[in-house]
Amino acid sequence: MTVTFLIVTSHTSILLFSKHLLSLNCVGSCAKLGDIISGSKILTASFLTYPMLRTLSLQLHSAVTGSYVSGTYSVVFVNCPNEQIARDIARSVLDKKLAGSVNILPKASSLFFWNGEIEEATEILLLIKTKTSKVHVLSSYVRLVHPFEIPELFSLPMDQGDVHYLKWLEDSMED
Numbered sequence: 001m002t003v004t005f006l007i008v009t010s011h012t013s014i015l016l017f018s019k020h021l022l023s024l025n026c027v028g029s030c031a032k033l034g035d036i037i038s039g040s041k042i043l044t045a046s047f048l049t050y051p052m053l054r055t056l057s058l059q060l061h062s063a064v065t066g067s068y069v070s071g072t073y074s075v076v077f078v079n080c081p082n083e084q085i086a087r088d089i090a091r092s093v094l095d096k097k098l099a100g101s102v103n104i105l106p107k108a109s110s111l112f113f114w115n116g117e118i119e120e121a122t123e124i125l126l127l128i129k130t131k132t133s134k135v136h137v138l139s140s141y142v143r144l145v146h147p148f149e150i151p152e153l154f155s156l157p158m159d160q161g162d163v164h165y166l167k168w169l170e171d172s173m174e175d
Helices: 033-065 083-095 132-145 163-172
Strands: 002-008 014-020 023-027 073-080 101-114 117-131 153-157
Touching: 073 083, 073 132, 083 101, 083 117, 083 132, 117 132, 132 153
Parallel strands: none
Antiparallel strands: 002 014, 014 023, 073 117, 073 153, 101 117
């Protein structure tokens, strides 16, 4: 029985491993199996830390250049059953400095599947502007206080924006 593995390294060399019973043959740039396993651990760690490293690099770039980096801020969309609940969630999110601004858009007509049936409702839409780095905490908080079993809650990164507005947004979320 022969099992073949193809590994492309960062040096664009191709390592081809063919294991036939207990023998290991290598063609091209060859490394010890232990080195490859060690390298795969580094690669795995890189993938796991990517979101944190990306956020830090965006903040550093923005601070050094004074320019906006796409994706630093996000808009979070949340539907609420009525205006009072929408206002309560908006105020509490602002009080906790999880966002810098919230728009409350009245009477959004929603059609959706629930328990296998098409439902129709009038809901209030919140547009919550925040730092992308705060989206996870904001989402957890909204799920905690929202009356829906599964609230509609998702975010989109801001691609561009007025520099003065984005500076104001940043300042409004500082503790």
